[in-house]
Amino acid sequence: MRLTHLRNATLLLEFAGLCILVDPMLSPPSSLPGFRLFGGQRRKNPLVPLPDNWESHLSKTTHVLISHEHPDHLDRPAIDWIRSHQLKVWSSSMDAPNLRRKGLDCSAIESRQDGLGVECIQGTHGHGWIGWLMGPVSGFYFTHPDEPSIYLTGDTVMTDTIRSAVRRLQPDVVVAPAGVANFGFGRDLLFSVDELIELVKLAPGTVVLNHLESIDHCLITRESIRAEMNAAGVGNRVIVPQDGEQFAMERTSATVDAGPFEAAKPGFQKWLTSWFAGT
Template identity: 40%
Template structure:
């Protein structure tokens, strides 16, 4: 199995004949608005897509969305909607997002349900995990979405956490299922009010301690309200003695995980 970090939460997950684009944000650098009014007010994304992205996208077979409503352009923006619509790439999503995406002309293939029981997925199985994308007032304004545990025959299990804090639900899920690879949002994003809306440095380290497998950190250095840097996270992983399992890929980098 291969995981290619594209930018922010956007990755390409590859297994056998399938290349699954996850949470695509394909806008040009600076084409999207800021996410804070005070401090860190740069336009988004902060960085351009890797030079190879055009070629990498040509072989995508499916798209998987964790959440996309209420203005979450960093997981599905207008450029990505246009790209998916023009090519009629099958877009797999929760029933909650299916109507929203269908109205925008996408080739929607909704999952059968929104619960943790596994269902069929591209020759393997997939189950959803509840996300908590912020708490308190900010949490009430957010689209919380889901994470996904994907299990393909002969491949390491992979848990795409989606945008979530390290909640009791996430902790219990990791301890019970022990995915061999997890992809977590480590940017520590927050708005002008309220606390973090995704994991930051400390929660990412705690997640890695709970997990026995590899942890891939993304949602870094691409959106203006995410202060965690790759250097800080790599340094912290080294101090914690888990740098061999907590992986912090650069944009465009591909990670290879051997067959289970």
């Protein structure tokens, strides 16, 4: 397994002979609106460019995986790039119909997919009504006999669903958003620092923290999140990658098979939040 962190939640996962592009946001800097609604510090997004060699990295892509439809995970340039390269897209059954409406060749991912074991794990993108309004998010757990197992949590706060998934699946690698996003009111939209420390303590192996220093409503820096992890005594199992950084991951424990998951159907929440987000 090799991971290449590109920017925000956009990464390339080389796994079992596939090269999966996760949550592509390909917009140039300052071409998307600010996401921070109150409290100042609103700036146009993304805050930083993609790394210089992003096109050569992306040329290896065989599949695209979308965790949810927010523009920092799938934007217009990414849709155009995926379509022009005629790539297959995977998502949850919740997102697949809408992604097909956008002209993407999207299938709802299944528990056996192109030789991989897959489990879809529901994320919760905020607390209470804000989390509901942010719409559905899917995390994904992948296994293969020749690879370490990996759990991409997607944009989520800590929930009992996430806790029990990590305890049961014992993923060798977890990728989690660490930007502690906030609109400027209400509670955070992603894991808090304390929840990230809890996640790292629950996980048996390496935790990669992304979704940092790219979007205006994610105010915490890589440096401070590293310091928090070191202070909690878990920094040795955490990677906070720079944009363009690449690293290989090893198996640390016996792989736990992916469990069955329900093919959720999009309902009123999906319709309303897609409309609200302009997707």
